[in-house]
Amino acid sequence: MEIPPDTRLVALVGDPVAHSLSPRMQAAAFQARGLRWAYLALRVRSQDLREAVAGLRALGFAGANVTIPHKVAVCELVDELDPSARRCGAANTLVFDRGRRVVAFNTDVAGFARALAEHGVAAGGVNAVVLGAGGAARAACAALGQLGSRRVTVMARRPQAAEALCAQMRGEFPGTAFQALPFDPGALEAALRQAELVVNATPVGMHPHEQESPVPDAAWLRAGQVVFDMVYNPPRTRLVRMAEQAGARVVGGLSMLVHQGAAAFELWTGVEAPVEAMKQAVGLLPAEV
Numbered sequence: 001m002e003i004p005p006d007t008r009l010v011a012l013v014g015d016p017v018a019h020s021l022s023p024r025m026q027a028a029a030f031q032a033r034g035l036r037w038a039y040l041a042l043r044v045r046s047q048d049l050r051e052a053v054a055g056l057r058a059l060g061f062a063g064a065n066v067t068i069p070h071k072v073a074v075c076e077l078v079d080e081l082d083p084s085a086r087r088c089g090a091a092n093t094l095v096f097d098r099g100r101r102v103v104a105f106n107t108d109v110a111g112f113a114r115a116l117a118e119h120g121v122a123a124g125g126v127n128a129v130v131l132g133a134g135g136a137a138r139a140a141c142a143a144l145g146q147l148g149s150r151r152v153t154v155m156a157r158r159p160q161a162a163e164a165l166c167a168q169m170r171g172e173f174p175g176t177a178f179q180a181l182p183f184d185p186g187a188l189e190a191a192l193r194q195a196e197l198v199v200n201a202t203p204v205g206m207h208p209h210e211q212e213s214p215v216p217d218a219a220w221l222r223a224g225q226v227v228f229d230m231v232y233n234p235p236r237t238r239l240v241r242m243a244e245q246a247g248a249r250v251v252g253g254l255s256m257l258v259h260q261g262a263a264a265f266e267l268w269t270g271v272e273a274p275v276e277a278m279k280q281a282v283g284l285l286p287a288e289v
């Protein structure tokens, strides 16, 4: 396939990246808006992240998405953090200013909030549990803080990561009570039984580990609860199926994927994102014939 010299380039930087739907979704968005842009998925190991960011800037890329496991580490490698990234300590979108400055944004926060709104879920005043303490968990916590959740319990297998996340969020969102708990079965069951909103911000259940679920027992979930699984590949994860079995309302990761991608598209191009075309590209809406 020929890529003409005046093509503007955007990269996805992560490890792994093979599962990502972002290349398909962003290519559809560029095409829908008639832009000569291309989006490349690049597998970058943690030890190479610094050189990768510098290299993309030097090569004249217009921007990048940053995904698992680099969203926190990349914040140390940029010239400027937009408040969206600074407030949650993680970034998923970089804008390269014509080879000069690198500015980091977090569009996962807005993507998470828009996905909740699209499903009619009001997070104000709720008691939420967030599983994981990485980049995606930081975005969920910042969104829940912004939306005025009453309590957010962060559960992670590394207690110090959960505590560090909560310490930052307490400073940013004093109206929300953030607490860190260990990701062990006893604490998990007790927290889930009290939660109105459960967010999976771990990769557990993601391809090729579709048989796994961060929640071991569907009986720990219930009707009336909202379960938000950020994992989108497969679209119906084991956790989503367990939540449906328990009668809970489900928000799948594809909705957030589209909305965070739409916000990133607008930062790179300055053009309104074609959200319908992006939904079609990831299978959330039937494709036009």
Ligand code: NAP
Binding pocket: 067, 068, 069, 070, 071, 072, 108, 111, 131, 132, 133, 134, 135, 136, 137, 156, 157, 158, 161, 183, 201, 202, 203, 204, 206, 230, 231, 232, 253, 254, 256, 257, 258, 260
């Ligand atoms: P990350 O920064 O690597 O963080 C992952 C978190 O999950 C860490 O706290 C990690 O704990 C924990 N974890 C990993 N494996 C676990 C396991 N087996 N049991 C318990 N905890 C485990 O990754 P991320 O960027 O936050 O992404 C997390 C997931 O969210 C990925 O599947 C990603 O694709 C998805 N995501 C989706 C969207 C969307 O738009 N739908 C947006 C962002 C992220 P340790 O630190 O102990 O390893």
